Structures are given as structure tokens and as C-alpha cells.
Amino acid sequence: MFRIGDFSLMGQVSIRTLRHYDAVGLLKPAYIDRFTDYRYYTLEQLPQLNRILALKDLGFSLDQIKHLLDDNLPASQIQGILLLKQVELEQQVQKEQARLNRVKVRLKMIEQEGKVSPYEVILKSTNTQTIASARTVVPTLAEMIYLRCSLLRDVYTWLAHDKSHPQAPEITLYHTTEYREQNIDIEMAVGVSHNSLRATPSISSNNVTLRDLPAVQTMASVIHSGSFHEVGQAIIALLTWTNAHGYVPDGALREIHLFGSENDDNIDFNNIILEMQLPVTRYQALHSFE
Amino acid sequence: MFRIGDFSLMGQVSIRTLRHYDAVGLLKPAYIDRFTDYRYYTLEQLPQLNRILALKDLGFSLDQIKHLLDDNLPASQIQGILLLKQVELEQQVQKEQARLNRVKVRLKMIEQEGKVSPYEVILKSTNTQTIASARTVVPTLAEMIYLRCSLLRDVYTWLAHDKSHPQAPEITLYHTTEYREQNIDIEMAVGVSHNSLRATPSISSNNVTLRDLPAVQTMASVIHSGSFHEVGQAIIALLTWTNAHGYVPDGALREIHLFGSENDDNIDFNNIILEMQLPVTRYQALHSFE
DNA sequence: TTGCTCCTCACGTCACGTGAGGTGGC
DNA sequence: TTGCTCCTCACGTCACGTGAGGTGGC
Numbered sequence: 001m002f003r004i005g006d007f008s009l010m011g012q013v014s015i016r017t018l019r020h021y022d023a024v025g026l027l028k029p030a031y032i033d034r035f036t037d038y039r040y041y042t043l044e045q046l047p048q049l050n051r052i053l054a055l056k057d058l059g060f061s062l063d064q065i066k067h068l069l070d071d072n073l074p075a076s077q078i079q080g081i082l083l084l085k086q087v088e089l090e091q092q093v094q095k096e097q098a099r100l101n102r103v104k105v106r107l108k109m110i111e112q113e114g115k116v117s118p119y120e121v122i123l124k125s126t127n128t129q130t131i132a133s134a135r136t137v138v139p140t141l142a143e144m145i146y147l148r149c150s151l152l153r154d155v156y157t158w159l160a161h162d163k164s165h166p167q168a169p170e171i172t173l174y175h176t177t178e179y180r181e182q183n184i185d186i187e188m189a190v191g192v193s194h195n196s197l198r199a200t201p202s203i204s205s206n207n208v209t210l211r212d213l214p215a216v217q218t219m220a221s222v223i224h225s226g227s228f229h230e231v232g233q234a235i236i237a238l239l240t241w242t243n244a245h246g247y248v249p250d251g252a253l254r255e256i257h258l259f260g261s262e263n264d265d266n267i268d269f270n271n272i273i274l275e276m277q278l279p280v281t282r283y284q285a286l287h288s289f290e
Numbered sequence: 291m292f293r294i295g296d297f298s299l300m301g302q303v304s305i306r307t308l309r310h311y312d313a314v315g316l317l318k319p320a321y322i323d324r325f326t327d328y329r330y331y332t333l334e335q336l337p338q339l340n341r342i343l344a345l346k347d348l349g350f351s352l353d354q355i356k357h358l359l360d361d362n363l364p365a366s367q368i369q370g371i372l373l374l375k376q377v378e379l380e381q382q383v384q385k386e387q388a389r390l391n392r393v394k395v396r397l398k399m400i401e402q403e404g405k406v407s408p409y410e411v412i413l414k415s416t417n418t419q420t421i422a423s424a425r426t427v428v429p430t431l432a433e434m435i436y437l438r439c440s441l442l443r444d445v446y447t448w449l450a451h452d453k454s455h456p457q458a459p460e461i462t463l464y465h466t467t468e469y470r471e472q473n474i475d476i477e478m479a480v481g482v483s484h485n486s487l488r489a490t491p492s493i494s495s496n497n498v499t500l501r502d503l504p505a506v507q508t509m510a511s512v513i514h515s516g517s518f519h520e521v522g523q524a525i526i527a528l529l530t531w532t533n534a535h536g537y538v539p540d541g542a543l544r545e546i547h548l549f550g551s552e553n554d555d556n557i558d559f560n561n562i563i564l565e566m567q568l569p570v571t572r573y574q575a576l577h578s579f580e
Numbered sequence: 581t582t583g584c585t586c587c588t589c590a591c592g593t594c595a596c597g598t599g600a601g602g603t604g605g606c
Numbered sequence: 607t608t609g610c611t612c613c614t615c616a617c618g619t620c621a622c623g624t625g626a627g628g629t630g631g632c
Contacts, residue, residue, distance in 0.1 A: 037587055075400055124302060
């Protein structure tokens with residue numbers, strides 16, 4: 001019989017740990033003095049303690065260990081539990097690896113730019129959104145502003161005619177994926193409620209269409225606030241991040257006008273806020289990269 | 291300005307999380323109604339929230355994030371913190387891998403034996419221990435019992451003569467590492483206090499020596515309780531474990547007589563308890579195996 | 581008798597989840 | 607006016623670490 005201090009030395013655990021295992025019923029002392037409340041342990045309890053510590057080392061909780069210690073648990077069941085644990089740990093390792101990779105990517109970015117990026121790219125998923133929109137191909141950059149404005153006016157006119165009201169922010173969709181200075185395919189859209197779609201199904205007039213912008217499972221997103229003509233920085237950050245994390249674009253870039261409408265004359269275009277969204281998909285297998 | 295519910299939807303976090311970040315001062319609402327205590331958030335706070343979430347994703351605590359969010363923190367310092375985090379995560383991954391491996395080894399063992407091993411092997415380290423001992427080479431197994439007994443008697447006689455008293459358990463050291471049935475080199479030892487060593491430095495007489503049993507950094511250990519002649523099972527478990535976990539023996543096997551003395555006639559040899567200790571060292575690089 | 585060991589509360593950890601109980605806002 | 611949203615406590619989580627305050631044992 002050993003007092004708790006000696007037993008804790010033999011078992012390489014703290015006294016507090018032994019008291020805790022007593023409290024939760026994992027390892028009761030062989031004998032407790034009724035008058036002094038001293039705990040006494042036997043040599044036979046040392047392998048029991050070791051088994052507990054070994055199972056804890058495998059990542060089981062004390063509660064799980066209590067069940068695993070049940071003597072009449074068949075080997076097959078223990079096998080099953082260990083297999084589950086194996087799968088769990090494999091996922092855990094994956095997650096830690098991915099996390100490690102995110103840290104590495106961030107370090108590389110700081111190294112390359114010499115400063116911390118002001119943009120924070122996140123992954124999100126979006127639901128289907130009904131939009132009223134007008135689309136065109138812009139011949140040259142010089143006509144961009146005029147045409148955007150014109151398309152938007154068409155949409156709002158159409159909405160007013162239809163007695164619908166915008167229910168969600170304005171969106172610009174860039175259907176031309178690579179960088180070009182000519183023949184840029186853009187679409188100006190306004191989110192509307194589902195009701196509008198039901199009321200006037202698939203009606204198209206005066207260049208304006210009512211349709212569903214599809215839901216996206218994996219969407220890289222970044223918020224830009226500041227000057228409108230510096231939005232390119234946000235797009236660069238978005239594309240860089242996408243590439244560095246092993247994704248590739250998988251749809252039209254979306255520019256969400258969180259600040260309001262581009263056609264509103266009261267907007268200060270040196271201080272706007274918008275969200276750039278890029279549908280993405282995995283480029284590399286999870287194992288080889290993240 | 292958005293109410294907490296809307297903002298939580300935009301940020302993909304729970305309302306409780308936003309309240310928590312307010313409470314710890316990580317993200318205070320832009321405005322709080324003095325009468326209703328309602329929290330109101332602005333669009334500009336969305337990227338702030340995203341940055342917090344991204345840093346959390348890298349594995350930082352909320353407290354650390356609060357420091358990292360400090361605007362006038364130079365890029366170089368952020369770099370340093372990220373480097374530290376990288377090292378930490380690399381160790382974390384290593385640990386998880388090792389844990390995963392332990393689970394796999396256990397599964398393989400159950401597969402091979404068809405049952406759960408009754409032995410729990412653990413790693414421990416031991417301190418230097420002063421011993422009085424007698425050593426000999428046993429010609430054949432038949433003489434083993436007699437010679438062990440004889441050696442032990444020599445040691446105890448010597449101790450009595452020296453007026454020393456045993457201070458620690460009896461130990462049998464197996465200097466012959468491989469399995470043999472002839473010419474087995476064994477040493478019977480008894481732990482004594484340091485004082486004995488000082489009092490009679492390096493005295494050797496009647497075949498008995500006083501010396502230090504060296505400390506061992508990494509010692510695979512298993513406790514056997516039951517019949518003395520089934521101790522072989524424990525040794526097999528110890529060697530199997532050692533091999534499966536990428537270690538190799540690195541010193542004499544030690545048999546600690548926790549039950550008392552082998553020369554004590556009152557001992558029931560069908561029900562003893564002892565510890566088998568095997569000094570070990572890594573056989574493979576950490577990366578390739580565990 | 582004096583340290584030494586042991587005892588029982590009970591709070592703290594970390595980032596929220598989850599009710600309980602109650603009140604403004606459309 | 608009725609739901610709906612929001613509010614503030616406050617407990618629970620997991621495996622102990624860390625005092626506080628007090629008492630037996632050699």
C-alpha cells in the first residue's frame with residue numbers, strides 16, 4: 001500500500017490527477033482511511049494507471065476511457081473504437097496540415113509584398129439569388145462607365161414598370177475572366193425577391209432579363225472599402241489568394257455594391273464599400289497541397 | 291448600420307460570438323443604443339470580423355488576435371509571430387502523427403493476436419540508482435535458479451556485513467541480450483542508498499560490487515503480475531512494442547522485483563508483481579515513422 | 581514538537597453554446 | 607397587439623493547476 005504521493009511518483013502523474021481520477025471514478029484507491037481520508041494505492045493499480053495514461057495518449061477522453069476499461073468489452077469492439085479513432089486522427093492531421101499551410105501562404109505573401117495585405121480573403125457559400133439584369137459587351141474601356149450606367153438605368157426602369165422593388169444589392173458580373181481592354185462582357189444586376197420571379201416568369205423585355213443567379217458552394221470573397229478605382233487591388237488579392245491556396249476560378253467574378261447604387265449621384269466614389277466574390281474550385285488534390 | 295442578427299448572418303458567425311467579441315473587446319459594435327442596449331454594426335466592421343476569423347483559423351487565441359490587430363504592429367513583427375506559429379503547428383502535426391501511429395500499432399497488435407494485450411508498455415526515464423550486486427555467467431538453464439539464489443545470498447551477506455540496508459527493490463540485470471539457453475550473463479542487484487556508496491567507496495569483496503546503475507533517458511517499461519514463470523510474456527510484449535514503435539534496445543534488460551525478495555521463502559511465486567525495464571533508443575528518424 | 585504529507589473546497593482555464601427570464605421594435 | 611429580435615445573467619464544457627485553510631503521521 002502506497003500513499004498518494006509515492007504512487008504519484010511511481011505513476012509519473014500529479015497527485016491532483018490521482019484525486020481527479022478518484023473523483024470521476026476512473027481509478028479509485030484500493031483503500032481509504034475512514035478517519036484521515038488518506039488514499040492508499042496498491043502495486044496492482046500501477047498497470048491500471050498506465051493503461052489509463054496510454055489510452056489518454058491515444059486521444060481518448062476520461063469518459064471514453066472509463067468505457068474502454070470495462071473488462072468484458074470484446075476485442076472486436078475495441079477494434080471498432082480504435083478504427084474510429086484512427087479516422088478521426090487522420091482528419092485531425094489533415095486539418096492541422098491545412099492550417100499550417102495557411103500560415104505558410106501568409107508568410108510568403110508578406111515576404112513578397114514587404115507588408116501585410118490589407119485584404120482578408122475568406123471562403124463562403126451563397127444561396128441562389130433572383131436578379132433582374134442587363135448584359136452587354138463593352139467594346140473599349142472608354143465606353144465602360146457610360147454603358148454600365150445605361151444598363152443599370154434599363155434595369156431600374158424595367159423594375160419600376162414591373163412594380164418590383166430591389167430587395168438585394170446591385171451586382172456587376174464580369175463574364176470575361178481574363179484581363180482585357182476590349183470587348184469586355186459585363187452584366188449589371190439588381191437582386192429582387194423571389195416573388196418577382198413568380199409574378200412575371202422569365203419575362204424579358206428591353207434587354208432586361210429576370211433570372212436566378214446560381215448558388216455557389218465555395219466562393220472566395222474579399223471586401224474592398226475605399227476608392228472605386230482601386231478595386232483592382234482587391235481583385236489581385238482575391239486571385240493571388242485563390243492561386244496560393246490551390247483553387248481556380250469557377251465562374252463569373254461578382255462585384256456586390258454594398259455601398260448602394262452606382263447610379264446614385266450622392267455616392268462619393270472615393271469612399272465606397274463593396275464585396276468581390278469569385279466562385280472557385282479545388283485545383284490540386286487535398287493531400288499534395290492543403 | 292445593422293442589428294446583430296443581420297450582421298451575424300453577413301459574417302457567418304453566431305450572435306453569441308459577436309456578443310463575446312464585444313465583451314472581450316475584440317470587436318465593439320459601432321454604436322450601442324443607450325436605452326435598449328441594442329448593438330449596431332457597420333459594413334466597415336465586416337472586414338474586421340473577417341480578419342479576426344482568419345486569424346482564428348490560423349490557430350491564434352482571441353487574446354493573441356487582439357495584439358495582432360493592433361494597427362501599428364510592423365510587418366516584421368507579424369512575420370515573427372507567424373514564424374513561431376509555423377514551428378508550433380509543425381510540432382503539433384508531428385504529435386498528431388505520432389498519436390495516429392500509436393493507434394495503428396495497437397490495431398495491428400489486436401489483429402495479430404486476436405485479443406487485446408494485457409500488457410501496457412509505457413516510456414519512462416529513471417535516475418541513477420546505487421546498487422550492490424553480484425554477477426556471473428550461468429552455464430545452463432538448469433543451474434539458473436540455484437545461481438540466482440546464491441548470488442543474492444552473497445549480496446545480502448555483504449550488505450549485512452557492511453551494516454547497510456536495502457533501500458530499493460531487488461533487480462535482476464540480463465546482460466545477455468539475445469535469447470540463449472546457455473552461458474547467460476546475469477547480475478543480481480539490490481538498491482541501496484547513496485550513503486552506502488560514500489561510506490565504502492568502490493569496495494569489492496566476495497564477488498559483490500557496489501556501483502551506480504546509470505540513469506536512463508528513455509526506458510520502455512511494463513508491469514507483469516501473476517506467475518513468475520510467465521514473465522516471458524511480458525518480455526515479448528516489451529520487445530514487440532519496442533520494435534513496432536521504431537525503437538531498439540540500448541542496454542541490459544532490468545527486472546525489478548516489486549514483490550519483494552526472490553530469496554524470501556514466504557513469497558508465492560504464482561502471484562508476484564514485477565516491472566521489466568528496457569533502455570531503448572530511436573531506430574528510425576522521426577519523420578519516416580512516428 | 582516541528583516539518584511533511586495529506587485532506588477538502590473552490591476558483592480559473594478557453595471560446596463560446598444553451599437556456600432562463602425579461603423587454604423594445606415593426 | 608402579437609410574434610420577432612434583442613438584452614443580461616449564469617451555468618456548463620474538459621482535465622486538471624493552483625492556492626486557501628485546516629488536520630493527521632513520523
